[in-house]
Amino acid sequence: MLNDILPLAPTALRHFANPRAEHGPWPERLDSVLDQAAFDAAGAEIRRWEGYQPTPLVAIESLAQAAGVTWVGFKDESSRFGLGSFKALGGAYAVLRLLSRETGLDAASIRGGGHAERMKSITVVTATDGNHGRSVAWGAGRFGCRCRIYIHAGVSENRASAMRALGAEVVRVDGNYDDSVHRASDDAEANGWFVVSDTSWEGYTELPRYVMAGYGVMVDEVIDQPGAAEPPTHVFVQGGVGGLAAAVAARFWMRFGASRPTLVVVEPNRADCLYQSACNAAPVCVDITEETIMAGLSCGEVSMLAWQVLETAVDHFITITDDNVAAAMRFLASVAVPGAAVEAGESGVAGLCGFVQTATDPALASVIGLDASSRVLLLGTEGATDPEIYAELTRAG
Numbered sequence: 028m029l030n031d032i033l034p035l036a037p038t039a040l041r042h043f044a045n046p047r048a049e050h051g052p053w054p055e056r057l058d059s060v061l062d063q064a065a066f067d068a069a070g071a072e073i074r075r076w077e078g079y080q081p082t083p084l085v086a087i088e089s090l091a092q093a094a095g096v097t098w099v100g101f102k103d104e105s106s107r108f109g110l111g112s113f114k115a116l117g118g119a120y121a122v123l124r125l126l127s128r129e130t131g132l133d134a135a136s137i138r139g140g141g142h143a144e145r146m147k148s149i150t151v152v153t154a155t156d157g158n159h160g161r162s163v164a165w166g167a168g169r170f171g172c173r174c175r176i177y178i179h180a181g182v183s184e185n186r187a188s189a190m191r192a193l194g195a196e197v198v199r200v201d202g203n204y205d206d207s208v209h210r211a212s213d214d215a216e217a218n219g220w221f222v223v224s225d226t227s228w229e230g231y232t233e234l235p236r237y238v239m240a241g242y243g244v245m246v247d248e249v250i251d252q253p254g255a256a257e258p259p260t261h262v263f264v265q266g267g268v269g270g271l272a273a274a275v276a277a278r279f280w281m282r283f284g285a286s287r288p289t290l291v292v293v294e295p296n297r298a299d300c301l302y303q304s305a306c307n308a309a310p311v312c313v314d315i316t317e318e319t320i321m322a323g324l325s326c327g328e329v330s331m332l333a334w335q336v337l338e339t340a341v342d343h344f345i346t347i348t349d350d351n352v353a354a355a356m357r358f359l360a361s362v363a364v365p366g367a368a369v370e371a372g373e374s375g376v377a378g379l380c381g382f383v384q385t386a387t388d389p390a391l392a393s394v395i396g397l398d399a400s401s402r403v404l405l406l407g408t409e410g411a412t413d414p415e416i417y418a419e420l421t422r423a424g
């Protein structure tokens with residue numbers, strides 16, 4: 028029984044089956060958002076970076092058995108480039124592409140160094156709840172430009188100091204994530220700095236497109252990884268601004284066409300902009316009044332580019348409460364894999380919570396098509412990115 032291995036509180040879950048989901052081949056109209064060439068270029072570049080290694084794909088047999096499905100795979104991003112999250116693939120890659128655009132130098136010569144003065148004249152800025160900023164700061168440090176990171180009131184001090192340690196200047200802004208996005212953009216405009224954002228808006232799409240293309244590396248690894256002999260039938264992916272979900276959806280759809288997996292986006296109920304947008308059939312801004320514990324997912328505005336993919340690539344949108352996050356983290360910490368347990372942070376377990384709550388609700392499981400033949404992919408998008416919060420949440424219980 029699922030409840031024996033992962034006891035979850037019976038808490039509210041909202042579900043919206045997307046009537047606009049499409050299941051034909053990858054639609055050409057979406058090539059303007061993300062195409063094969065963008066994914067290929069990002070993959071070829073990122074795989075050349077020092078320290079690149081595919082992250083583990085852990086098959087959690089006990090969970091598959093208890094949930095009555097064939098396979099559950101957990102892509103564990105906690106070790107990605109030593110930064111603790113999948114975001115390492117996106118922001119840093121966009122920094123490189125920006126530097127290349129601004130200097131006219133190709134990626135190889137920027138990667139190789141030797142243009143210190145030129146690089147130092149460029150400043151990149153971004154707003155972040157932690158993980159994207161860490162990636163941008165790391166990319167800036169690696170490629171030699173300056174970096175300023177804007178964080179909102181709710182971002183933990185540990186996350187701020189991790190970015191300072193990578194050489195970034197960190198600015199704390201009153202308000203929530205969306206306020207920090209606007210302030211970063213205003214300051215950049217006034218000072219001739221460059222915004223490297225993981226979210227996009229009207230007129231600002233070039234760099235977020237690179238960010239999403241970088242995330243595709245994670246999906247390509249899953250598909251090519253031993254243990255994933257057959258593609259998943261279902262992917263439960265957590266949503267913030269939607270960039271991750273759009274990249275994952277696009278990559279699977281491009282590779283498998285009409286037999287793409289069923290895509291389920293899972294969000295915190297306190298920051299449910301994707302769910303609300305789906306219900307409304309158009310982007311909706313959500314006012315975040317209370318912060319969710321899943322800090323990386325605390326976004327009230329959908330990425331415009333991401334939405335163009337998500338509106339037809341996602342089959343189901345669900346929202347979860349914070350109540351089961353700690354239990355899911357503790358469960359993963361107890362899963363023995365060769366050499367270690369699985370370390371997953373608060374935002375990294377939303378997909379797992381969504382999957383388990385779905386599997387324990389027969390009516391919902393049936394609507395989502397979960398059955399004994401299902402192969403379920405979960406994306407463990409972060410490790411203990413704030414070690415104190417991680418220790419506190421995994422200790423209790």
Ligand SMILES: Cc1ncc(COP(=O)(O)O)c(C=O)c1O
Nearest residue numbers: 267268269270271323374408409
């Ligand atoms: C750990 C983690 N998972 C998932 C996400 C969601 O990504 P996106 O905002 O692109 O939807 C984030 C965003 O910061 C994150 O930090």
